[in-house]
Amino acid sequence: xxxxxxxxxxxxxxxxxxxxxxxxxxxxxxxxxxxxxxxxxxxxxxxxxxxxxxxxxxxxxxxxxxxxxxxxxxxxxxxxxxxxxxxxxxxxxxxxxxxxxxxxxxxxxxxxxxxxxxxxxxxxxxxxxxxxxxxxxxxxxxxxxxxxxxxxxxxxxxxxxxxxxxxxxxxxxxxxxxxxxxxxxxxxxxxxxxxxxxxxxxxxxxxxxxxxxxxxxxxxxxxxxxxxxxxxxxxxxxxxxxxxxxxxxxxxxxxxxxxxxxx
Amino acid sequence: xxxxxxxxxxxxxxxxxxxxxxxxxxxxxxxxxxxxxxxxxxxxxxxxxxxxxxxxxxxxxxxxxxxxxxxxxxxxxxxxxxxxxxxxxxxxxxxxxxxxxxxxxxxxxxxxxxxxxxxxxxxxxxxxxxxxxxxxxxxxxxxxxxxxxxxxxxxxxxxxxxxxxxxxxxxxxxxxxxxxxxxxxxxxxxxxxxxxxxxxxxxxxxxxxxxxxxxxxxxxxxxxxxxxxxxxxxxxxxxxxxxxxxxxxxxxxxxxxxxxxxxxxxxxxxx
Numbered sequence: 001x002x003x004x005x006x007x008x009x010x011x012x013x014x015x016x017x018x019x020x021x022x023x024x025x026x027x028x029x030x031x032x033x034x035x036x037x038x039x040x041x042x043x044x045x046x047x048x049x050x051x052x053x054x055x056x057x058x059x060x061x062x063x064x065x066x067x068x069x070x071x072x073x074x075x076x077x078x079x080x081x082x083x084x085x086x087x088x089x090x091x092x093x094x095x096x097x098x099x100x101x102x103x104x105x106x107x108x109x110x111x112x113x114x115x116x117x118x119x120x121x122x123x124x125x126x127x128x129x130x131x132x133x134x135x136x137x138x139x140x141x142x143x144x145x146x147x148x149x150x151x152x153x154x155x156x157x158x159x160x161x162x163x164x165x166x167x168x169x170x171x172x173x174x175x176x177x178x179x180x181x182x183x184x185x186x187x188x189x190x191x192x193x194x195x196x197x198x199x200x201x202x203x204x205x206x207x208x209x210x211x212x213x214x215x216x217x218x219x220x221x222x223x224x225x226x227x228x229x230x231x232x233x234x235x236x237x238x239x240x241x242x243x244x245x246x247x248x249x250x251x252x253x254x255x256x257x258x259x260x261x262x263x
Numbered sequence: 264x265x266x267x268x269x270x271x272x273x274x275x276x277x278x279x280x281x282x283x284x285x286x287x288x289x290x291x292x293x294x295x296x297x298x299x300x301x302x303x304x305x306x307x308x309x310x311x312x313x314x315x316x317x318x319x320x321x322x323x324x325x326x327x328x329x330x331x332x333x334x335x336x337x338x339x340x341x342x343x344x345x346x347x348x349x350x351x352x353x354x355x356x357x358x359x360x361x362x363x364x365x366x367x368x369x370x371x372x373x374x375x376x377x378x379x380x381x382x383x384x385x386x387x388x389x390x391x392x393x394x395x396x397x398x399x400x401x402x403x404x405x406x407x408x409x410x411x412x413x414x415x416x417x418x419x420x421x422x423x424x425x426x427x428x429x430x431x432x433x434x435x436x437x438x439x440x441x442x443x444x445x446x447x448x449x450x451x452x453x454x455x456x457x458x459x460x461x462x463x464x465x466x467x468x469x470x471x472x473x474x475x476x477x478x479x480x481x482x483x484x485x486x487x488x489x490x491x492x493x494x495x496x497x498x499x500x501x502x503x504x505x506x507x508x509x510x511x512x513x514x515x516x517x518x519x520x521x522x523x524x525x526x527x528x529x530x531x532x533x534x
Binding site: 101 | 375376386466490494
C-alpha cells in the first residue's frame with residue numbers, strides 16, 4: 001500500500017510541483033524555481049487553445065459515436081438474446097479489448113493507408129478516401145473504446161426488469177416511445193459511466209494521432225513532444241494538467257447523475 | 264417486450280455488423296502477415312511465410328521480446344504481492360482510509376497513461392537520479408506494477424467478498440494457526456483468482472506503451488516500443504505485420520483462460 005502512496009501519489013505531486021519549474025533556455029537544465037510562466041504560455045498562446053478545443057471536440061464526438069453504437073447492441077444483448085448467446089456475445093465484445101492496443105492501431109493504419117483496405121473497398125464506387133487525419137483519429141478512437149461503452153450500458157440494461165417494458169407496451173406505447181421514455185432515461189447513468197472511459201481515454205491519447213492522425217495534433221501530443229523531443233519536463237507537466245483538469249471537470253459535471261456509484 | 268420481428272432483425276443485424284467491425288482489423292493483420300509483397304498492398308498478392316521466418320530471425324524483435332517478458336514478469340510479481348495484500352486489507356479489515364485505498368488503486372487506470380507516465384518520469388528524475396539509478400528495466404517494472412496492481416486487486420477482492428470470512432474463522436476455531444489457515448484454507452480458495460489476475464497483469468504489462476515510453480529511457484526497448492519505432496519505416500512493415508499477428512494470437516489465449524478462472528471480474532478496464 002505504501003508503494004502506491006509513495007510511488008504513485010508522490011509522482012503526481014512531483015509532477016504538479018514540476019509544472020511550476022522552468023528549464024534554462026541555454027543548457028536545457030531544470031531550474032527549480034517557482035514560476036507560473038508555463039501556465040501563462042499555455043493560456044496566452046492561441047495554438048494551445050486551438051489544440052485543447054480540438055481535443056475536447058474529438059473526445060466528445062468519440063463519446064457520442066460510441067453511445068449511438070453501444071445502446072442498440074447492448075439492448076440487443078440484454079433483452080433479446082437468450083442467456084447462453086448473451087454470455088458468448090459478452091465474451092466476443094470483451095476479447096478485442098484485450099488484444100494489443102498497438103496492434104489494433106496498426107491494423108487501422110493499414111486500413112486507412114493509401115492502397116489500404118478502405119481504399120480498396122471504396123475504389124469500385126469511385127469514392128475518394130480521406131486517408132490519415134482527424135477523421136481517422138476519431139474513428140480509431142471510437143473503435144478502440146467502444147467496448148468500454150457497451151459493457152456498462154449492457155450491465156445497466158440487464159438490471160432493467162422486462163416487466164417495465166411490458167407495462168409500457170400494455171399501456172399502449174409503441175416500441176419507439178417505450179425506448180424514448182423508459183429505456184433511455186434508465187440507461188443514462190450507465191452511459192455516463194461509459195463516457196468517463198471514452199472521454200478520458202480519448203483526452204489522454206497521443207499514439208493514435210501519431211499513427212493515423214496525419215498533421216492534426218491533440219493535446220496529449222503537446223505533452224509528449226515537450227517531454228520527448230524538447231526535453232522540457234516542466235512545460236510538459238503543466239500541459240498534462242490540461243487533460244487532467246478537463247477530466248476532473250467532466251467527473252464533477254457528471255457526479256450529479258449518480259453514475260459514479262455505478263463504476 | 265413485444266418488438267416487431269423486423270425491429271428484432273434490424274437490431275440483430277446491427278449488432279452483428281458492429282462485431283464484424285470489431286474483428287475485421289485484427290483479421291486484416293492476420294491475413295496480411297502471409298502477404299508476400301514487400302510494401303503494404305491490399306488485397307494480398309499471394310501466400311508466403313517468408314516474413315515469418317524473417318521476423319523470427321530479427322535481432323531487434325528478439326531482444327525487445329525478452330525485455331518485455333522480463334518487465335512483464337517483474338511487474339506481475341510485484342502486482343501479485345501488493346494487489347493481494349491490498350485486497351485482503353480492504354476485504355477483511357475495517358480501518359481508517361479504507362475507501363481512499365480502493366480509490367487510490369483504481370486511479371492509475373482512470374487517469375490517462377500519459378499523465379501517469381509523466382508523473383513517474385518526473386519523480387524518477389527527481390528522486391532516483393541522485394542515487395545513480397537511471398532509467399532502465401527497473402523503472403519500467405515499477406511503472407508497470409503501478410497499473411498492474413489494480414487487476415490483481417480486483418480479481419482477488421471479488422473472490423474474497425464472494426467466499427466470505429467464515430471458512431477462515433472455522434479453520435481458526437479448529438485450532439489452525441494463521442500460517443496453516445493461509446496454507447490450507449485461504450490460498451486454495453483464492454488460487455484461481457490469483458492466476459487470472461496474474462495473466463491479465465502480464466498481458467497488460469506486455470502491451471503497455473505509454474507509461475513504458477516515459478520510464479524506459481534510451482537503453483532498453485520493449486516489444487510495443489519496437490513496433491512503434493519501426494512503424495514509420497516502410498521496409499520493416501512486413502516484419503511488424505508478423506509480430507502484430509503473433510500478438511493477436513498470443514493475447515487471445517491468456518485472456519480466454521483468465522475469463523474461465525475469474526468470476527467475471529476481469530472486465531475491469533484500463534489503459
